[in-house]
Amino acid sequence: PFSFSTSAMAKSKFEYVRQFETQDPCLPNTWIVIRLDGRNFHRFSTDHGFTKPNDERALHLMTRAAETVMNDFRDIVISYGQSDEFSFVLKKSTMLYSRRASKLMTHIVSQFSSSYVFHWAQHFPDQPLQYPPGFDGRVILYPSNKNLRDYLSWRQADCHINNLYNTCFWALVQQGGMTNTQAEERIRHTFSADKNEILFSEFGINYNNEPEMYKKGTVLVWKKVEETVTRTCRTAEDPVERPREVTKLRKKVVPLHTDIIGDVFWEEHPDILEEECF
Amino acid sequence: PFSFSTSAMAKSKFEYVRQFETQDPCLPNTWIVIRLDGRNFHRFSTDHGFTKPNDERALHLMTRAAETVMNDFRDIVISYGQSDEFSFVLKKSTMLYSRRASKLMTHIVSQFSSSYVFHWAQHFPDQPLQYPPGFDGRVILYPSNKNLRDYLSWRQADCHINNLYNTCFWALVQQGGMTNTQAEERIRHTFSADKNEILFSEFGINYNNEPEMYKKGTVLVWKKVEETVTRTCRTAEDPVERPREVTKLRKKVVPLHTDIIGDVFWEEHPDILEEECF
């Protein structure tokens, strides 16, 4: 009853379509940055009752998803997140997926997205997820360390500017009783100093004392930690195999809420940039 | 207590880094295919007890995630999935995200990934998800209708070849008591006809009678369906506004398990290819 002998032939007849696939390798010896952004997160945050201007649960969930990505892609040397965006920096010399841009960005965006949903319930125990969220991603290449630092500074300066704006805006709305439109009008043409002044004089808020996570965003770096594990082994003194406590070094992702615009951070973490492959 | 006046300036000082971003528009008047593949799904399927050679729950979950993608991106005219892969075809004239390849592929992969996790529990009620799965994606352009059909034929021929192999392999292992290695040895150099013969004479399986979803994969197309909804309105006969049952046409994603290599399918769905923008 069988007439399948032509199938492998059929497949090979169609296989020419593979020639239409393209390679898109990233230039060697260049920092690869992959930034992802939430899609329609304004609506998503409303639908899920995010507190304004910052929802701690949502930010921690973003960080949790980013940690999953870093643990999967050990060539990421630093990540930076704020609001509904996260940037991942692959080391200059990475050969992950032969540096193919499509592979890198889709894998990272996919892993981030599925992790975000996977860990949702843990961070939002009282708020069921209504529908699966989406993120988009892009690849950007930076040839020099200075370019890379300027990129990260750009994102952190953006975090600060938006957070100051949002803190002021929501104080006017939530505590000042303004409508959204009134609040917007009020601060549209103000400078940073003006917004600080409004917060301080009208609402008694010293912006400097706001949580660092809100003002600085989240930096993820690797830290070597000592870990005590139980292994069955011998020692120099005791030739019998038995379970023993052993100390070993392990790389672990650590979140920081610190300034990365100035030099201090980079002097304290010299290993991030120092790699010199060529 | 405020010293933030330099921040906006700082941001603009760093903003030059945006010049390093590139555009990657897809050639106009060309079919855009986005294919995603499960990452390490061999291990993932083992970790989650997928039945072999096909797990109906897993295939339905893939289809469910793909439907979510199609409902989000209405310019997808047809999708095709098998095993842990899915291909989405955007119409030639789509201007979605200005046809930017990065945006298109990351959005689709992201939406698929988060939907896969979101709908997991519904399809695997007795099997908790252990960890978030990953998918990768790629963009491929096809200039002609023939190229596009050959691409889809290639995937469906691949589905058939793999499924016949797997059906035979797992019969030898599960019913024939062979080890994986023995089963592999047995069928390594056989043709399709040989595998059909093994299935029939040794296990009484007529491959033709295997489920169409396993043999053909899953095709998703749009179907116009009539929907009865209640609307408060007037009619020609009755000028008073009152709730009435109204019939309207709606596009709905429909899964098919049918041959797309031959001409019949395309003759029955002329609208998929007929679009002629230029």
Add this chain to the structure above:
Amino acid sequence: PFSFSTSAMAKSKFEYVRQFETQDPCLPNTWIVIRLDGRNFHRFSTDHGFTKPNDERALHLMTRAAETVMNDFRDIVISYGQSDEFSFVLKKSTMLYSRRASKLMTHIVSQFSSSYVFHWAQHFPDQPLQYPPGFDGRVILYPSNKNLRDYLSWRQADCHINNLYNTCFWALVQQGGMTNTQAEERIRHTFSADKNEILFSEFGINYNNEPEMYKKGTVLVWKKVEETVTRTCRTAEDPVERPREVTKLRKKVVPLHTDIIGDVFWEEHPDILEEECF
């Protein structure tokens, strides 16, 4: 006296820099158009005393250079030139230089440029070339026959519009005694019909009677021609080897000054578009 043994080693130490080269293949099954344009040709034409609005010698030289290109790249199925630009169309299925865009455009631009200088003296016997001219090039891909025809129509419509403008402008200057600025003012806001009217009523010029090369530009196509050559051979009738006149078919580049916007040209030259590889 020799210390060179390290050189081959040195070379291999540096050879990693080849990894920075990229491939840039053109999408298969797509028309490849390469258009080149004269660089600073306004100045070049003044420096070399080109007659205005059209210099027959210069146009013939452009055509001569384009013919050289076509004879070198037999996969060019049609070329179109006007003013200081020329477009070359490579057949959809060409595998020349593995369809690498850089190779294709640089070779064609290089061959055109060196030919332009090489043949200069023949077309400008009384006007020495003052300095080497430059051309730039670009690659454009067109997926469908309609797109390709529209591209060529665009260039020919451009030729017509510019030529009508220039013919009118230079009549006003050369015969009407206007300054450049006055002539420009006069025709800036006119339609085609107005320019025709000016030419006819003020200068007795019927634009329709202007040379076709000026109005339509130059189309280069292949024509099979019979050629009589002398070969030393036998025939069925005469078994002795001796020199004989033999007729053979040869492809030859032929310049036409004809409309390529309408259907007539394409119906008369069905072979240009009919190739159907996929």
Add this chain to the structure above:
Amino acid sequence: PFSFSTSAMAKSKFEYVRQFETQDPCLPNTWIVIRLDGRNFHRFSTDHGFTKPNDERALHLMTRAAETVMNDFRDIVISYGQSDEFSFVLKKSTMLYSRRASKLMTHIVSQFSSSYVFHWAQHFPDQPLQYPPGFDGRVILYPSNKNLRDYLSWRQADCHINNLYNTCFWALVQQGGMTNTQAEERIRHTFSADKNEILFSEFGINYNNEPEMYKKGTVLVWKKVEETVTRTCRTAEDPVERPREVTKLRKKVVPLHTDIIGDVFWEEHPDILEEECF
């Protein structure tokens, strides 16, 4: 007699084809190298009686064409040529043609090609050019100074290896009376030291004393030179306008035949690499 009023409309109807053109900007802050190579120069050199292993006239003509290119593109900071190839290095910060790869490579290849023909007669007074030569070009990006130096070192090491081989090969043929095949056999598996020994012991040639241009190729750099010109002007001492000799600085292309693999050259020309835009 006029029916052209539809032409401008026609043009705009076709103008959509411009959307198919792509941008191809080079990554900012990255060295842009454009290398061109002679096409079929083996045959070209035979057809034009080049002396072997090196033809001084041909090398000088290559240098002359490269100088023309540099004088046209002042953002080229260094060039390197050998045999039938030349590499041009554009400074990291160049914004020439908005860093568009196609524009840069086609302009440079075009200018080089037309200059090669333009200056031919001057360098080959007794050898007419038989046909226009062709060159191809490519663009390569290098992020770091080390990568760039390694690229140039790679080309110079290649020059040395080829020249030693060719010098030895042609000595065996021209002075040793071997056929090409015999000479090839003789040196195929030898090291540099062996070839030096053959040259010295069999032909009395000390390779070290061969011309530097043959051994090292040609490096083109900018040199600031004082130039005395006559200008009509006043001075502080003499308020009357009269013609005076004035000294001014001018950048001039200078050819060198020197080692660029070691550090000495780069220490003596610190300005080539020192530019630090970001």
